[in-house]
Amino acid sequence: MIVRFGYVAMSLNLKDSSPSKTMTMARFAKLPDREAALRQLERIAEENLHRTLRLLRHNVAEGIEMYRFSSKLIPLATHLDLQDWNPFEALAEPFAEIGDYVRKHRLRVSFHPDHFTVLSTPRPEVLISSVRDLRYHVKMLEAMGLDARAKNNIHIGGAYGDKPSAAERFVEHFAGLEPDIQCRLTLENDDKTFTTGETLAVAQRTGLPMVLDIHHHWVNSGGEPASDWWPEVARTWESPLARTDVPEGEPLPPKIHASSPKSPTDRRSHADGVEAGPLLDFLRVAARTSPHLDVMLEAKHKDQALFQLMKDLEAYEGDGVKILSGGKIEVQG
DNA sequence: ACCTGTCAAGTCTGG
């Protein structure tokens, strides 16, 4: 099994490369000239996009082919008071540059809209802003010129005291989404509410591919190994919806999230790095099912955690592990 | 240069 590693949004190695520079609403509201303030927001966004491209170049130079974009590329993009503002025209070029680079180097990229996007919500106004947020993420991917292989990962959402009804609402609300939003979604199990099994059931009903977070699984499960679920989870990546825009015969590698607990007393928080041992246990089992797998590392130390993990994996070389590049390995089942 | 409170958004818990 070929395994590619990626990291989230920012690098600790590249100086001045935060792709999430922002402007607060309070600051925006204080500026006297609204048009000038909007231009300033666009300048910040442009800077974030240029930094994103720098990060991608850094990744390619290090052999890293997977990356999650920051959701904060355009400050205040979905704020209600700025709905008359369309920043995409001014940002067409930097977005296109990123997309060109992604295609040229065949990178796996994604977004992860944050926890304000909740399709299981019973509140209409929350659903409306959730859809607005999803549309914003899709627009960014479209502005990059990327097809539906580039996806937006979300959770099911809250349970509101009745998980089955919440899951039911998710399915209904999902069915009401525009097709171009639907075909770019992935569904991830969370650390408190929807377990691997419950998330998988919704993924199977909707046809969505499921991102298995093995750390979330560890803190929110009956104790059975995450790898027990792998064959079924992997199969969700074969659905027609998941494979939208995937050329016939080409693989769409399943994706998982990996992180390690911060401490025995704080098991839910993310540690600085990712432990090689437990991850490798999972990978060896997954290798029996899948020829390809992409692993998003969610660690405080971001790309440095990735470099450290690759270093730690060297100890397993010969023991069913082969290092292929700075961010890619081969694992024997 | 460094520190602290705050930030657009949601949900859950406990009072």
Add this chain to the structure above:
DNA sequence: CCAGACTTGACAGGT
């Protein structure tokens, strides 16, 4: 019904 926790990087204002 409401305040605070959760969680996170970065701003903004203060020292």
